[in-house]
Amino acid sequence: MMQAEIAVLRFGLGARPGDLAAAAVDPRGWLLAQIGGAVPLAGDAQLEPSARILFELKAAREELREMKRETASAATSALAAMPNRNPVRDAYLPHYRAQVLARAQSAALTSRPFAERLVHFWTNHFAVSADKGAVFGIAGSLENEAIRPHVDGRFVDLLTAVEQHPAMIAFLDNQYSVGKDSGLARMAARRGLPSQYAAAGTPRREFGINENLAREILELHTLGVNGGYTQTDVEGFAQIITGWSIGGGKGRLAGGTPGRFHFRDDLHEPGAKTFLGKAYRETGRRQGEAVLADLASHPATAHFIATKLVRHFVADDPPPAAVDRVARAYLKSGGNLPKAYAALIEAPEAWNPDRRKLKTPEDFVFSTFRSLDVSPQRPEEVVATFALLGQRQYTPGSPAGWPDTSTSWDGSDALLHRVLWASRIASRYEQGLDPVDLAASSLGGYARVETVTALRRASSASQALALLLMCPEFQRR
Amino acid sequence: MHPHRAKSTRRRFLVSAGAVAASVALPQITFARTGGPARLVVVILRGALDGLAAVPPYADPNYAELHRELAIAAPGRMDGALGLDDTFGLHPSLVFLHQRYLANEVVVFNAVASPYRDRSHFDGQCVLENGLAKPLGTADGWLNRALAGLPGGAQHPRERAVAIGQNVPLILRGDVPVFSKSPQATPGVDEELLARLGDLYSNDDWFAARLANALQTYKLGDEGASAADAPAMSPGVAARMAATLMRSAGGPEVAVIEAPGWDTHANQGGAKGALAQRLQGLDRALRILADGLGPLWPQTAVLVVTEFGRTAAMNGTRGTDHGTGGCAFLAGGAVRGGRVITDWPGLSRTALLDNRDLRPTLDLRSVLKAVLDEHMRVDAKTLASRIFPDSSGARPLKGLIRA
Numbered sequence: 089m090m091q092a093e094i095a096v097l098r099f100g101l102g103a104r105p106g107d108l109a110a111a112a113v114d115p116r117g118w119l120l121a122q123i124g125g126a127v128p129l130a131g132d133a134q135l136e137p138s139a140r141i142l143f144e145l146k147a148a149r150e151e152l153r154e155m156k157r158e159t160a161s162a163a164t165s166a167l168a169a170m171p172n173r174n175p176v177r178d179a180y181l182p183h184y185r186a187q188v189l190a191r192a193q194s195a196a197l198t199s200r201p202f203a204e205r206l207v208h209f210w211t212n213h214f215a216v217s218a219d220k221g222a223v224f225g226i227a228g229s230l231e232n233e234a235i236r237p238h239v240d241g242r243f244v245d246l247l248t249a250v251e252q253h254p255a256m257i258a259f260l261d262n263q264y265s266v267g268k269d270s271g272l273a274r275m276a277a278r279r280g281l282p283s284q285y286a287a288a289g290t291p292r293r294e295f296g297i298n299e300n301l302a303r304e305i306l307e308l309h310t311l312g313v314n315g316g317y318t319q320t321d322v323e324g325f326a327q328i329i330t331g332w333s334i335g336g337g338k339g340r341l342a343g344g345t346p347g348r349f350h351f352r353d354d355l356h357e358p359g360a361k362t363f364l365g366k367a368y369r370e371t372g373r374r375q376g377e378a379v380l381a382d383l384a385s386h387p388a389t390a391h392f393i394a395t396k397l398v399r400h401f402v403a404d405d406p407p408p409a410a411v412d413r414v415a416r417a418y419l420k421s422g423g424n425l426p427k428a429y430a431a432l433i434e435a436p437e438a439w440n441p442d443r444r445k446l447k448t449p450e451d452f453v454f455s456t457f458r459s460l461d462v463s464p465q466r467p468e469e470v471v472a473t474f475a476l477l478g479q480r481q482y483t484p485g486s487p488a489g490w491p492d493t494s495t496s497w498d499g500s501d502a503l504l505h506r507v508l509w510a511s512r513i514a515s516r517y518e519q520g521l522d523p524v525d526l527a528a529s530s531l532g533g534y535a536r537v538e539t540v541t542a543l544r545r546a547s548s549a550s551q552a553l554a555l556l557l558m559c560p561e562f563q564r565r
Numbered sequence: 566m567h568p569h570r571a572k573s574t575r576r577r578f579l580v581s582a583g584a585v586a587a588s589v590a591l592p593q594i595t596f597a598r599t600g601g602p603a604r605l606v607v608v609i610l611r612g613a614l615d616g617l618a619a620v621p622p623y624a625d626p627n628y629a630e631l632h633r634e635l636a637i638a639a640p641g642r643m644d645g646a647l648g649l650d651d652t653f654g655l656h657p658s659l660v661f662l663h664q665r666y667l668a669n670e671v672v673v674f675n676a677v678a679s680p681y682r683d684r685s686h687f688d689g690q691c692v693l694e695n696g697l698a699k700p701l702g703t704a705d706g707w708l709n710r711a712l713a714g715l716p717g718g719a720q721h722p723r724e725r726a727v728a729i730g731q732n733v734p735l736i737l738r739g740d741v742p743v744f745s746k747s748p749q750a751t752p753g754v755d756e757e758l759l760a761r762l763g764d765l766y767s768n769d770d771w772f773a774a775r776l777a778n779a780l781q782t783y784k785l786g787d788e789g790a791s792a793a794d795a796p797a798m799s800p801g802v803a804a805r806m807a808a809t810l811m812r813s814a815g816g817p818e819v820a821v822i823e824a825p826g827w828d829t830h831a832n833q834g835g836a837k838g839a840l841a842q843r844l845q846g847l848d849r850a851l852r853i854l855a856d857g858l859g860p861l862w863p864q865t866a867v868l869v870v871t872e873f874g875r876t877a878a879m880n881g882t883r884g885t886d887h888g889t890g891g892c893a894f895l896a897g898g899a900v901r902g903g904r905v906i907t908d909w910p911g912l913s914r915t916a917l918l919d920n921r922d923l924r925p926t927l928d929l930r931s932v933l934k935a936v937l938d939e940h941m942r943v944d945a946k947t948l949a950s951r952i953f954p955d956s957s958g959a960r961p962l963k964g965l966i967r968a
Contacts, residue, residue, distance in 0.1 A: 219826075260830075261830045261831040261882050261884070264831065264881070264882045265881055265882060266881050295881055296880055296881025296882075297880065297881045298830055298831060298880050298881050298882040298884065298886070299880070299886050299887075300830040300831075300886065303684070303685075303886075303887070307685050307687075308687075313683070313685045313687070313688055313700075319684065319919060322684075476749070477731075478730075478731040478732065478747070485611065485825045486611070486612070486686060486687065486825070486828075487686075488686070488687045495704070495733070495738055496732055497732055498732065498733070498771075498775065499728065499730065499731050499732035499733050499744075499745030499775075500744045500745050500746075500775045500776070500778035500779040500782070501730070501731045501732075501744070501745040501746050501747045501779065501782075502731035502732050502745065502747075503772070503775045503776060503779050504751050504754065504779040504783050505731060505747070505749065505751060507751075507754055507758065507759065507762065507779075508751045508753075508754050511754065511755055511758055536768075538765065538768065539765065542761060542764065542765050546761065547757065551755070551757070551758055551761070554755075554758055555758070555761060555762065555765060558762055558765075559765055560765075560766065560769045560771075560772050563772070
């Protein structure tokens with residue numbers, strides 16, 4: 089029962105006309121055929137690579153610094169005169185919009201919707217937020233440059249690509265994390281040098297680590313919060329990844345390719361270090377990579393990732409049998425993600441037609457586009473849609489990503505905003521659509537009799553379409 | 566109160582001079598008791614507020630050296646703290662809060678923490694909201710469970726609590742129906758469409774309940790609301806919405822406001838800078854709330870909480886990392902304030918928890934329980950058994966609320 093619907097609606101991103109029929113032949117095979125290789129953006133968007141965006145940003149950063157200097161020195165500063173002017177944000181905005189549009193178009197158009205959903209899953213797993221100024225214009229770059237190439241590969245490669253992406257380094261503040269005995273710290277102590285990144289006029293400070301990235305890698309990206317590490321491990325790991333930075337800074341942070349991951353040996357805490365009871369000898373950049381490799385093959389990581397996959401694809405309360413199945417496949421294959429995905433598809437719990445999750449705003453919007461067989465064209469509009477529905481793209485409120493349970497999205501006010509958006513979309517796209525046909529092509533067997541009756545009785549095509557988008561079976565996946 | 570208190574000779578149980586003033590002044594105050602029920606607003610600061618910046622212990626001998634350029638100077642110095650007593654001040658951004666403190670309407674708690682002792686935001690927030698001693702074990706929040714224990718309890722005809730936002734945070738999720746309301750207006754939703762959706766949802770309780778709630782409230786407060794697709798809501802905008810709803814006829818008695826962005830790992834700033842701006846926003850929100858609640862203010866308590874504090878020492882990137890002990894505020898016309906309540910452990914190396922964090926000496930649940938008990942009149946049995954199970958060690962504080 090409902091096997092094609094489950095494949096297309098739960099595992100995929102919603103049904104374009106013809107999707108349900110295509111999946112009906114062999115629903116599991118339809119999903120399995122989508123796994124393998126990189127998952128490039130569908131559509132024809134041309135996005136600037138993050139290295140180029142960051143390189144171009146240098147001029148805007150200079151301008152912002154200048155404006156801030158004036159703010160500090162003058163009563164009427166450039167910033168005070170133009171409170172909404174921020175050169176960095178202005179330079180980033182077109183990139184942010186282009187990335188959001190490209191993402192929506194890809195979701196609307198892709199013929200590998202399961203793979204695309206996995207991209208979204210990992211983006212949320214490795215969450216960065218565009219609300220942080222330094223990340224605004226490159227949040228989407230993390231998805232497109234680190235996740236899309238590796239989503240169907242080994243987890244260790246995905247993990248390493250993400251943790252070394254400038255967006256993650258900047259989001260979790262690792263670029264300025266400095267070992268106390270690093271070359272830079274020792275030289276500064278010797279010469280009484282001020283810190284290169286201390287603002288003019290502030291006193292010299294000691295160098296030290298920032299444990300943010302290390303902690304979130306352990307808690308949110310690999311082992312999980314109960315994965316058996318201690319505060320000492322967090323600090324040890326933070327020491328290990330000192331020097332993981334971004335190229336093209338100023339002064340002592342010069343060097344490296346601008347806008348790309350750069351290992352700064354003179355910020356790195358030298359020497360062998362201990363993490364989770366194991367000694368790691370000094371290998372510079374590779375010391376951190378060795379830890380990532382061990383984390384990727386750790387049973388706690390397998391369990392944590394399996395739990396999140398099952399929560400996303402099966403149920404808010406992940407059935408333990410399905411979690412075990414996925415975790416076992418992950419471990420047995422040495423962290424080969426397609427094996428884990430295949431185990432997920434084989435889990436009988438995933439094919440229960442009664443177990444349905446409320447769509448997130450993202451799911452709702454993307455499945456609407458697919459059902460209507462339209463691809464959005466105006467970036468401002470897509471950005472505004474997600475603001476309206478309470479899920480501004482690439483801005484989860486925390487590094488833990490957007491919540492993945494129905495109770496986090498089911499407020500009465502949220503429902504009202506969905507109604508508002510559905511009625512706007514309906515009045516735009518009603519022309520030439522038969523809502524009853526659309527119910528069949530987008531919901532298949534899930535369409536209830538009372539829904540179809542309500543669509544027939546609606547006072548206009550536009551109203552019928554809004555009802556279809558808002559019916560319970562469309563709002564769930 | 567706490568068994569370990571006697572062990573420390575250096576610690577003082579601080580109740581500042583303001584408290585004496587308050588108790589003297591109390592009899593003269595005439596309350597504009599409207600006879601209506603108590604009002605409670607909970608403000609959750611997500612990301613872990615640095616309590617050592619918000620409530621600087623300027624007189625602690627180790628403070629300036631540990632907090633370095635993030636430290637707030639003593640009152641009277643340039644960019645100095647707003648004085649509370651001879652040890653503590655408020656961050657200079659918290660002007661309104663300080664004003665209300667001087668008017669004996671604010672209690673400041675320091676070295677306070679939930680029972681959570683690790684340093685994950687997400688588990689920390691979970692414990693802050695679920696009311697248990699650990700992150701897992703229940704899918705509902707202590708404030709929702711408290712609603713069932715309010716006078717009038719389960720028989721109450723309509724929702725008594727609102728989450729400001731589109732969705733409901735854990736603290737307010739649970740069996741008792743609540744509603745959500747964001748400051749984003751929903752203009753022009755077609756009434757006929759809503760009626761037909763009502764029919765369409767008639768066989769689906771889950772959607773039917775939410776639609777019914779939405780219909781009750783969807784026009785409330787829209788005058789002051791922002792455009793529907795306006796981006797992130799500021800605490801001030803949320804506060805205005807909360808006040809508007811609570812003032813409306815039959816409006817909610819309880820509101821929850823969430824304010825993100827307190828995770829200051831880098832470039833936190835001192836008297837000015839990133840955190841100072843956030844605190845200004847919080848202070849503005851409290852002012853808006855007080856102004857907006859107007860005649861309800863005398864029967865209102867506003868509880869400001871965060872998941873944990875931050876490291877006592879500045880980190881390598883001019884910020885602070887995740888810590889343990891922090892601060893909390895209780896403000897409002899119903900509050901017997903003008904006091905700093907803390908058993909200050911000090912910031913010496915041996916006093917710090919794990920050699921890095923302010924050691925918590927007050928269980929946040931002692932504050933929460935006191936507010937529910939004295940202010941909201943939740944019955945004691947429910948409070949101890951259902952709302953905060955496993956909290957017998959955290960006795961409710963006494964006398965936080967005006968008699």
